[in-house]
Amino acid sequence: MRNIFLFLKNRSKFIIFVALQVIALWILFKYNKFHEAAYLGVAGEITGRINQQYNKVEYYFQLKQTNDALVRENLELRQQLAQNFEAPDTSFTNFTDTVNFLKDNEQRKYRYRSAKVLNNTYTLTDNYLTIHIGTAQGVQKDMGVIGADGVVGTIVNAGKNFSVVMSLLHHQSKLSARHLRSGETGSVYWEGESPFELTMTNVQKSVEVKVGDTIVTSQYASYRYPQGIMIGTVIEVEENNSRNFHTLKLRPSTHFNRLEWVTVVENLQLEEQLAIEESTRKN
Amino acid sequence: MSDLVKNIIRFAAFILIQVYVLNRIPPVHRFIVPYLYFLYILWLPFKTTPINLMLIAFVFGISLDSFTNTPGLHAAACVLIAFIRPYLITIILPQERKELYYTNPSVKSLGGVAPYALYISVLTFIHHLYLTFLEWLSTGNWWYFLGKVLATTGVSLMLILIAEILVYRKDQMRTNA
The missing domain is CATH 2.40.10.350 (Rod shape-determining protein MreC, domain 2)
Known part of the structure; x- marks a missing residue:
C-alpha cells in the first residue's frame, strides 16, 4: 500500500498531465460528435456577454457594408412587387395573393427572425458564429441561418438569449x-x-x-x-x-x-414533414 | 504590482488579444493562423510548481476554447507545453545559475538570446504540432498538416518577437520575500 502511494507521489506530475489531457480530449471529441456540451450552456452566456460589449464598438466600423447589404436586399425584394408588372394585354394579370399572408400559419412555410452576429471566426478549422437570439425568442437547434448574400450555416446550440451557429466553414457542414x-x-x-x-x-x-x-x-x-x-x-x-x-x-x-446581421429560418412545416418521413421508415 | 495580479491581468489580456485581434485578421493564406496566446504560459514565473502550471494552462486553454467553440482543443495543447516546460528549463538553464537570480523566463534569466530563442521555439513548435495534429484528425491531409505547422510556427515566432519588444518585463531578481 505504501509503495502505491509512493509511486503516485513520485509520478504525480505525469498523472495530472495525463488526467488533464484525457479531460481535454474527451470534451473535444465528445463535443465534435454530438454538438453539445453542458459547459457551453454556461460558457455561452458569459462569452456571449463579453462578445456583445465588443460588438458595440466593432459594429460602427462595419456600418457602411451592412448598409450596402441591406440596400441590395431591399432592392431585390422591391423587384418582386406585383406593381412592377404591367402588360398591354389586359388578360395578363400579375398579383400577389394576400390571403396566404393573412391566414398566417396555415400555408406559411418559413418564418424569419433577424439576429445580430456577436462573435465570428473564419480562420480556424471549425468555425462558429455566436448570434444574439435564443430559445426565449423561439430559436431552436437545427434551424438554418442565412445572410444578406447567401447561406451562413446551421444552429447547433441554442441558449436562452444566445445561439451558436455552425458556419458553412466547418468540416461537418x-x-x-x-x-x-x-x-x-x-x-x-x-x-x-x-x-x-x-x-x-x-x-x-x-x-x-x-x-x-x-x-x-x-x-x-x-x-x-x-x-x-x-x-x-x-x-x-x-x-x-x-x-x-x-x-x-x-x-x-x-x-x-x-457578417453583421443574419436571418434565422424557421420551417413551420418541418414537424409534419419529419413525422410522415419517420412513419414511412418504420413500415 | 505583485506577480499574482500581473499574471491575472496578463491572462485576460492574452485571451482578449487572441480572440478579438488575432482571430479577426483577414486570412492571408490557408496555412496561416496567427497564434500568440500561449506565450502566457511561457512567461509564467519559474517558481510555479509543475502541477500548478498544468492546472493554469488547462484553465487558460479552456477559457480560449469557450470563445472559439472548440472545447478542449487549445486546453490540450496548453497542458502539453506546460508539462514539457519545466524539463526544458532544466536542460537549458546553466547549472551554476539554477539557484537564485531571476523570477521569470526571459532573455537575461535564461542566459542569452540563443537559449531563450530555443526555449520559445521548441515550445511554440510543440504547441502547433499538437494543435494541428488534433485538427488533422478530423480533416486528414498530410501536406496541409505539415505546411500549417511550419507556417503557423513561423508566424507565431514573429508575433512573439514583436510582443517581446513591445511589452516591457522587468527582469526581477528573486528575493526571499
Whole structure:
C-alpha cells in the first residue's frame, strides 16, 4: 500500500498531465460528435456577454457594408412587387395573393427572425458564429441561418438569449445544392483549408459547368433553407477523368469576415414533414 | 504590482488579444493562423510548481476554447507545453545559475538570446504540432498538416518577437520575500 502511494507521489506530475489531457480530449471529441456540451450552456452566456460589449464598438466600423447589404436586399425584394408588372394585354394579370399572408400559419412555410452576429471566426478549422437570439425568442437547434448574400450555416446550440451557429466553414457542414443553370443537384461541403473555397461534388459529368455559374440551395435542403438561396459561384472545375462526377470549387457568396446581421429560418412545416418521413421508415 | 495580479491581468489580456485581434485578421493564406496566446504560459514565473502550471494552462486553454467553440482543443495543447516546460528549463538553464537570480523566463534569466530563442521555439513548435495534429484528425491531409505547422510556427515566432519588444518585463531578481 505504501509503495502505491509512493509511486503516485513520485509520478504525480505525469498523472495530472495525463488526467488533464484525457479531460481535454474527451470534451473535444465528445463535443465534435454530438454538438453539445453542458459547459457551453454556461460558457455561452458569459462569452456571449463579453462578445456583445465588443460588438458595440466593432459594429460602427462595419456600418457602411451592412448598409450596402441591406440596400441590395431591399432592392431585390422591391423587384418582386406585383406593381412592377404591367402588360398591354389586359388578360395578363400579375398579383400577389394576400390571403396566404393573412391566414398566417396555415400555408406559411418559413418564418424569419433577424439576429445580430456577436462573435465570428473564419480562420480556424471549425468555425462558429455566436448570434444574439435564443430559445426565449423561439430559436431552436437545427434551424438554418442565412445572410444578406447567401447561406451562413446551421444552429447547433441554442441558449436562452444566445445561439451558436455552425458556419458553412466547418468540416461537418454539408448541404444539398443545385447548379442554377441546369437544375442538377449535388452536395456542398468544406475541406477545411481556405475560407474562400467550398467544394461541390456529385454533379453529373453530363452537365456542362462553367466558371462563374451560380450554385444555390436545392429543394432537398428545403427543410432548413428556402430553396434558391445563393451558396456561391464556381471558380474552378477540377479535371478528373476517373470519376463520373464533377468536383467543383466554389467561392462562397457570404462574406464571412464581415457578417453583421443574419436571418434565422424557421420551417413551420418541418414537424409534419419529419413525422410522415419517420412513419414511412418504420413500415 | 505583485506577480499574482500581473499574471491575472496578463491572462485576460492574452485571451482578449487572441480572440478579438488575432482571430479577426483577414486570412492571408490557408496555412496561416496567427497564434500568440500561449506565450502566457511561457512567461509564467519559474517558481510555479509543475502541477500548478498544468492546472493554469488547462484553465487558460479552456477559457480560449469557450470563445472559439472548440472545447478542449487549445486546453490540450496548453497542458502539453506546460508539462514539457519545466524539463526544458532544466536542460537549458546553466547549472551554476539554477539557484537564485531571476523570477521569470526571459532573455537575461535564461542566459542569452540563443537559449531563450530555443526555449520559445521548441515550445511554440510543440504547441502547433499538437494543435494541428488534433485538427488533422478530423480533416486528414498530410501536406496541409505539415505546411500549417511550419507556417503557423513561423508566424507565431514573429508575433512573439514583436510582443517581446513591445511589452516591457522587468527582469526581477528573486528575493526571499
